[in-house]
Amino acid sequence: MPTFSKPERLEAERMSVATLEYFRERLRQRLWDLVLDEFRRRERNHQFTKASFARKIRRKPEQLTRWLSAPGNWTLETLSDLLLGMGVEPGLSVMPLLNNQRMHDVGEAPREAHVTGDLAAAMPAGGTLTGSFAIDSSADTSVFRARPANFTDDSAARP
């Protein structure tokens, strides 16, 4: 069951713009993944080639490549065409998006680092690192990390 951040985020009278933006992009990416996964499966099964698929939905192959590369310019029409071209349509249903406390949330400064998976297995006490992380409130996103002027990366010299 999908679970998202803090209760007040989804139950707020007015959701933050950050939350709205996050879920817009999330939906775009999920739909893209859905289509790409289905497309790849059918292509592997030799049900079509990119060229024949593009012809089928009355598009140029390069347009199809753009659509499969990223969902940035997708519209509902794009989604419909791509799914229909594969002879499918989405099985639509909704599920509740649960609220749950998380240590970091959209719009909230990080406080803890969590380590999971392979790294967690190597760590004591369930793999959660506790402690404070100092936030530099003066951080300016236009200022990049400094590096030594004489830095040379020996990996660049690899054959």
Next chain:
Amino acid sequence: MSIHAAIQACCLDKSLFRLEPLVMGEAERRAIYVSPTLYELLSGDRIEWVRARAFLDAFMVARQIGVPRYWNAHAQIARLREAEDEVWEFRVRAPKPGMRIFGRFAARDVCVALAWRPRDWLLDDKTEEGRRRWEEAKQECRYEWRSRFPSYEPVTAQNYPGDYIRDAYLLET
């Protein structure tokens, strides 16, 4: 010490943070570790960073990742030229002007993102100034890598893109 142990050490001293998808409950197929600066920005509420966070969260859970075989301006992630630098970019295009987040693969499905630039700052890499700026961004990424992992090289592909990403879908130009 393995690269995984080195990453763990970086997490302990907070020179790296592991991103976790803000929406829980989906299988994480890939891991992304980021520098403290990126972690702070990705946890903020500036719209461009919220979009970037959603994109990176999606990268962690997506069943397929589209990776260009050759240069593809539309792909969401790509390995930068020169390939032997092993620097990848995550392309966050909206809102304009967008941004690029640079990282390297520590292992298959484990990416370490260490630098970023606004897209409009990078300019066109066909110009001399553009090439210089792209190179600077890549160099920062390499430097940040070397400062954390002096004994480890990033993934170098024998099998592209499968050595980097298990479920990669090769995008043709």
